[in-house]
Amino acid sequence: MKFTARTLWHVPLLLFAVTMVMPLALMVTTSLGTVQMALDPGESLWHVFWPRVWHWHNYVDVWKGNVGLDPRVPAQVNFIRYYINSVVVAVCVTVGNVFTSACAAYAFARLRWPGRDRVFLIYLATMMVPAPVTLIPQFALMKHLSDSLQVIAPFINWSGLRYLGASATAPLVGRLVGLDSYFALIVPGLFSAYGTFLLRQFLLTIPRELDEAARIDGATHWQTFSRIILPLARPGLATLAIFTFMGAWSAVLWPVVVTNLESLYTLPLGMQEFQAQGGTQWNLMMGASLLMLLPVVIVFLVGQRSFIRGLTMGAVKG
């Protein structure tokens, strides 16, 4: 490498890279240090970034939820439960949202029916309305559902169904529908005008001849959709899937609003339990945070290209 003036740019660039990475490095090393270290980094600043002893066992404590400062007190935080809830919710929302969006996009981009453009315009218009507007009526809907379930339950004597298993390890918890239910966490996320719009635009770029040929060969609409369109639309589906997953994984507001039941908490809510136990064990908190970031990093690495495409879509022409 020849040394030129341009090479000097590496100095600020590297310094900046260190600034960007340092907080993340702190997260990793704190999660592997002792709680004493986490509560007094000033004592030896160097060891904050390089622990004297690497406490891998911290991750066992995080997973088991042993967050109490007193070791005689058993596990108080149900981290596994929150993790399972988050995975279930995010995966269901992602798969469902991509599926319903793709189906609707096919109807908007490929089929001719009266009123199509008008309906699409309504979809577009709602994209301008911010989520806080729909928050309260959506909450009201969920509350109404659980209220009516409560009214019906004693008459039909199916109250056993109201809470499906109370134990923390039961596969399903909470009500069937309404507040404090998987239904509330998942179902509103299964549809989005944004996803429909994104995939419709993508389907319009697929040459019409391909599916028209299939239709002439006698394929049904469903066959055309599932065998021709979906495989060709894979990059668009991937982009939507990644954005939907990341959004669902880190959602805070909606889960906060519809869940009170601790065993239904997703990670963003459950993580707060780590600090509620009279004095936070910050090393465990950082370990939990890292475990929460893991799926995000994996999804990003797998779908990097679709992710970047999604970011620049609409922003840069050509």
Add this chain to the structure above:
Amino acid sequence: MKSRRMSSELRPAMGFLMPNLIGFLLFTAGPILASIYLSFTSWDALRPPHWIGLGNFTRLLGFHHTAQGWRAGDPDFWRYLGNTFYMLLVLPLNIAGSLGLALVLNQRLRFQAFYRLVYFLPSILYGVSIFFLWKYMFQPNYGLFNAFLGKLGLPPLGWLDDARLAKPALIFMMVWLTIGGASMIIYLAALQTVPEELHEAARMDGANRWHQFWHVTWPALRPATFFIFTMGLIANLQWNFDVAYIMTDGGPYGTTTTLVFYLYLKAFRFFEMGYASAIAWILFAMTLVLTLIVRSRSGETNL
């Protein structure tokens, strides 16, 4: 013939559209209409909503005369509106920073991909985990920032516990989070589309680097800047709930409460659902007006 074909595709179209349309009506279109109605009511989520006409809006936006002079109907609203605008400072900082990074990275430097990835890293991790990390670093008693200040022989600061520092501290975090993110990637992509001939022509005419940037690059990047600004505006006005919720709970003394957080407080801690719906619509109107202003001033028409 044509119309027969159209009606023949109505059935499959409804089949494909139905799952989405039902959800759309139940969870998007229906709630939007309901929200309009609720914003004209007083509702505590227990008894049925009670129609009060423009009452919520006059209380939010109105002023009345008292012995001490003019008083706002809801002083908190104006204060939190101010906070919301203060937090918008993230936008110009983010745009300037990410454009600077993109310009430097766009020179054909070695390890460009490495730098791009490292700068991009924080933005994909955006979420509760990162908020807790920064909350930890900002801790007055044992956070990293005060540990550093201590090493330098400086007195510790209150950071998020200090009413004067809380907002700048959050802005600092947000800039760290977003500076190398989508905006940098968009600028990098946009820089590829600036024709090299324009730069060459400018050089021929004796333009220095600054002139080249100001007269060639910056105008060519205008659509990208407009896009980043608009998206950032919408995100900042509407999506800064989780930062406040996790890191400060809107405090200290409401200094980090933005309008979205105020809406949440009103709706779900004070159960003034009608009032909160009115706040939501004011937020919508603000977003719309600001976007239209930016759009007309930038002369951009494709968004």
